[in-house]
Amino acid sequence: MSNREGEPKAPERQYGAHHKLIGKNYETADLYAKVTGKAKFAEDFRAEGMLFCKLLLSPMPHARVTRIDASKALAMPGVKAILTADDLPAPADSIDDNGKVVKASPWNERGLTMEPVYPGEPILAVAAVDELTAAEAIEKIHIEFHPLPFVLDPLESLRPGGPNPRTEGNIWSSPEHHGPPQVTALKWTEADFAEAKEDRLPMGEAPNTWTFGDIDAGFKNAALVLDETFITPDTSHQTLETRSALAYWQNGKVFVHTGTQSTQQTVPQIAEWLNIDASKVVLISEYTGGGFGSKVTAGVSLVIPALLSRKANAPVMMRVSREEETFIGRARPNFIGRMKVGFSREGRITAIDMFTICNNGPYEEQGDGGTSGYIVSLLYQPLAMRWRGVTVLTNTPPRGPQSSPGGMQGITIIEPIISKAARKLGIDQVAIRRINCPEGKAELGAGEAGKREHAASAFLKEALNRGAEQFKWHERVANRPKRIGSKVRGVGVSLSCFVGGSTGFDGLLLIKPDGRIVFQSGIGNLGTESVIDVHRVGAEILGVPWEKCDVVWGNTAKNLPFTCITGGSQTTHAMTRAAHATAMEARKRLQEIAAKTLGGKPEDYDVANERVFRKGGGTGMTLAQAAQRAIQLGGIYDGHEANGEVNAVTKASVAALAGQGLVAAARDNYGGDGNTFSYVASFAEVEVDVETGVYHLTDFLAYADVGTVIHPRSLGGQLLGRSILGIGHAIGQKWVYDPHYGALLSRRFYQNKPPTILDVPVNMQWAALDIPDPETPVGARGVGEPPVGGGCASVLNALSDALGDDVFRRAPVNADTILTSLEAGRPMQHPLLAYI
Amino acid sequence: MAVIRDVMPAFELLQPNSVADAQKLLEQHGPDAWILAGGLDSFDWLKDRIKKPKVVIELSGIEELKGVRATGDGIEIGAMTTLTEVVTNPVIKQKYGLLAQSAELVASPQIRNQGTIGGNVSQDARCWYYRAGWPCYRAGGNICYADTPVGRNREHAILHADRCVAVNPSDSAPALIALDAKFVIRTSKGERLVDAEDYFIGPEIDITRLTSLQPGELLTAIRIPSTWAGAKFYFEKVMDRNVWDFALLNVASAMVVADGKIVRIRIAVNGAAARPLRLKEVEDAVRGQAPNAATGEMAGKLAVQGAVPLQFNAYKIPLMRNLVKRAISGVREATWAS
């Protein structure tokens, strides 16, 4: 297959030239436990008297439960309790980040329901002494449904007279005065649907839209205008660890063991779901088997064992099966997208008119639609752009943000258009992207009152150029012939980006009387390693060897600070800032302690090599001594008083640590100009067998602009791992539904096709610019999502390079698509049909 | 009765040590009994709680069902021989490499370590409606969910559809047909031998099963005659992923060429119909011809005559055509200068 098969791995590049710890590889504190099998995930825990619960799922896409007779189940001696929607607490109002009350929505997902709105929705749960009893109990339950109208395909719902997925309607809309979103009905006209006959996306009324510039002028002045329709697949997140959860109550508190991406931030979420006070919630989650956006703050299904255990007065383990995870485990919304793009003779994009239908599933509104336009506006810098979108509810499993939500879809829709334009205009594929690439404080979105937002920084052009060089792009393009026998080769390039940062969170550390530093980490441990990596910043600033540092994570009873969610690729950015602020706070306190103890002013002292000492040499104290002194001094030094800026959560954790040493807490107040994004230039090569339609990905490179590199190996893992997540959308992942019965057919891995180790090249490449982002003290930006769009689109672009423009118009692309199109000489994929 | 698709129901497990004992138990328990070989097909039905046998008769303790041994003319492979053993057996690799090639592409290493050759040829259809427990023809009902204008039938049959459009999923089956294997079946009355191609049946014979194995019968061995030992073999499996995937289509052929002409040939395809198809007309048409591109193309076109595409599986027609062509005339290697 690949030329690289026999090759050993290329030697690793070195990063962190000017740093001691930042940019260097090291062994993370969780690795030993993982490698010995000692690391405990949710379903690995056991409790005395633990019960097991199993779920009764809806067989129908939309129905009302009219009767439940569980008497035979309850009569079984091993059955201890049953939970239905009637047992759920009333939905709780929540408080947003500005302290404003957000009223509970009557349409949100609650975990159990008497009106299932998707096939596979849990209706009730049974807790029994063992799983076998629980399963048999489920089968003894008599349940009756009244079927309700259902719809799987957003377009079908938008048709005049089309069915609605919920009684109230089929779209989310925000009322005039920015109240909470409502479910209402939207139908298009027959005239709108005339476009569908031409295999083009109908574009009726769009409740959401923004514009900047003059797109009509942009199209008029264009040398080439392309109008393309493209569908992206629904893909389940399919974390390898399902959202199993163990829950039990002790002394009025609920203890929950479950996977989550964001340890600290999951506590207020659980409190909201259970409608109890956050102080009554303890989350234990040291290891999570993947998230990808599906477990940003765990999953609402955890209310089931939590409430069952309260009802049955025993711990309850809910082991979520793989098939159940396919239903309740979230998925990326598929898009039906249409874009009209105008190009100048040189390939510069003069105008984009973008229309997206986002398949929302039945519950909470997904933001993928708006984000897709936003990302496209940044990544390709169109001179004028209009985005229109409608987010349509359907009776299919609930969606959730999946790595680059909206970004991946937007990039996947526009990139094939750019490739087609390059071919028509006779421009090199890398060149056409270079000319449209964002730079510096690149603008994006439409903004308000003509003032557009801008990026904090962008060095993507550099990544594109270096990537093209490393990938030997021009050699590959020049070294045709493309075809030998039945095999054809193609190369593809794609730009990619996504948000990469946030601000305003807290850090918390303790210098112990023995001189060790303990970093309190509220970040989740889902495999990104940011939970530990960000704290290298603190150790470096304080001049302490890593061996003298400990990180506490994974248990909210262990005094964690107010932390960002581990999602949206923000963690490395947000929490290196918080770590920096906290280490600087600790420095300041060390200087003060030294001055108080040894004389002089704080600014006379420096901190390095585990000491605080007079600049230029002279007296000093070890960190251990300083910590002991902090306890003597009390107040702000040992946690008896807290830094006034930090969040209430952090304050409570500070108070709990009081007296244990030098306690330093700080809020990231660093500010910064512009929104933080990270960028990737993605390169792919494929080899297609035109007789069978089978193709292989033979080479791949992700060249990243993610700011300062903190931990090269975990960065490489994110760059290639998330590239493959994107690649999966191109090479085979999807849902298949039977439209007549509204039933999921692709239940199993071999049916929904997540990429295997043999579906990607054995030697994939990555590199990072390591240029610091100027708007953040450590220079580091976040990374998980930026590679995804490029992973998918670079493969699609390689395929069209190999096969031409008349083969596919939706993703994924497999042998069936390729063969039928090549046979017919024109694209044969159903352009608008859902779930095939 | 509500449905749950998780937690294997309890069953009585019987673990006989000999074929004779297994036979007795089968007779004793009749329709209550389920035969367990490697389990990779069975556990899907059991864990989904679609099938709930009272008694499971598992054969892993029966030594006489395992292993590859020489016979007077060829080899005999015990039905409980794992696929890994088939792949790595020196005699099979050396003389009957077609079988090793096909077995090596089954599923994944762990499955091949446990899955048996007998199980691989006896496995049930993978139509996703049928596997989800829908009451279709194959399940004893009166309807096919896949063969409708909107049914999802991308992986289904293009030939010999008869109410049911599911396909046979086995990779080793077409190889065994090409090797002219005989299947040894033990019945209460003794032993019977069945030609490989007759082991598999279509819906016109019995729509509820893919093989001719009757209740109470046990597949004990597969015999491969020396007829095709060392012949020119071709096997290709087309699937969506590069591992752990069922074939969209596969082709297996054994060919003897002398003086530039095809002297004799056996060729079979699976994934096109409810049973693996031996392509007799193609064999007759190419015998005596040179195994070149022209012959291959002719053979491919002949192979797909009468194929009827469903809504989503029309690609199987050019695919089958091309696979048959390649079995005859080969594939040109592509080495790219880089």
Added chain:
Amino acid sequence: MIAGGVAVSSASYLFRASTVQGQTSAASVAERLITINVNGQQRRVDVLKSETLAWTLRYKLGLTGTKLGCDRAECGSCTVLIDDVPHYSCSVLTHTVRGKKVLTIEGLANADGTLHPVQQGIIEEQGFQCAFCMPGFIMSAVAFLKTNPNPTRSELAHGLSGNLCRCQDYDKILTALMRGAEIMRGANRV
């Protein structure tokens, strides 16, 4: 009161016989006490006839390193070695492994805590991400490298092809396990 990680007594988890007859399997749902060899130790445990090895390991022997990712022989998270051969333990009936040697992730490191070369290679290369798939990959690699001690990356990938990683860390996994193979060759481990 968590009994986390401790080998639990089977009494806590006895699957009780269903006393209600019906269309469900009316088979006697009794456990049988059997002895199985796990990680070099003879373990006596009550096991249902229909119980899988993955379940017995995780719920009756306190060996939770072997994971349930799909329970359908598709993902490899449950891979253990049975007589040195990798199997999906979710699809092995415990009653069929009497008389065989079962090796799980917990049985790899030495008694003094020093790691198996494959584990060491992962430490050195920071292999894997969320690590839910890791024990399964390690067991597949340990078995593969015994018979193929000096593979190319491609050969190793084929040996590991029955293991799925959803973080899709395949590239770094291969690097880590190739390093493990290197250490294994150097250490001359049998």
